[in-house]
Amino acid sequence: MTGDFNIRDNNWDLDYPYHSTHTDDLVTLAESLGLELSPPINLEPTRFVDNPHDSNSMIDLIFINPNNSGFGQHTLHPDLCKPSDHVPLIIEVGIRDTNIDNIIWSICKDSEEEENFITVITNNILTLSTVDIVSNEALETVVQHLASIFNDVWYSHTKRKCITKHSKEW
Numbered sequence: 001m002t003g004d005f006n007i008r009d010n011n012w013d014l015d016y017p018y019h020s021t022h023t024d025d026l027v028t029l030a031e032s033l034g035l036e037l038s039p040p041i042n043l044e045p046t047r048f049v050d051n052p053h054d055s056n057s058m059i060d061l062i063f064i065n066p067n068n069s070g071f072g073q074h075t076l077h078p079d080l081c082k083p084s085d086h087v088p089l090i091i092e093v094g095i096r097d098t099n100i101d102n103i104i105w106s107i108c109k110d111s112e113e114e115e116n117f118i119t120v121i122t123n124n125i126l127t128l129s130t131v132d133i134v135s136n137e138a139l140e141t142v143v144q145h146l147a148s149i150f151n152d153v154w155y156s157h158t159k160r161k162c163i164t165k166h167s168k169e170w
Helices: 021-032 112-127 135-159
Strands: 003-004 060-064 071-076 089-093 100-107 158-161
Touching: 071 158, 112 135
Parallel strands: none
Antiparallel strands: 003 060, 071 089, 100 158
């Protein structure tokens, strides 16, 4: 999670003498997402002001998952900020070289298989008897039967596909 949070605080801006209650809210939100503040390698302001009576500040922050080894520390690049008054924050993101395959079951849209699937589902639903639903248990039995129909028909009409990094040409 990164951005211009517009919160000046002595937790990340050591030249700023105050602590903000907004900081507590931001940190609580980040922690609820499993994130922690990532201190930059080079501690510098992230926003430069034009007014000489104001001071530069650190209000652009990055929060990362501390357990994700794919994220390194970030660096600030004040030399790249013009024409903006904000400094670019750059972080390295490690991308694994391993292949992570995903297995899916699918039916091609507008295919004969899709048409057959819909027909079989419709016919099975029409055979369900709902007149004896007089209790929660009876309703549960009908719902379980319906779920079983969808499951059985789905796997009898779909094809297993393995999605890999080579599945689609770019």
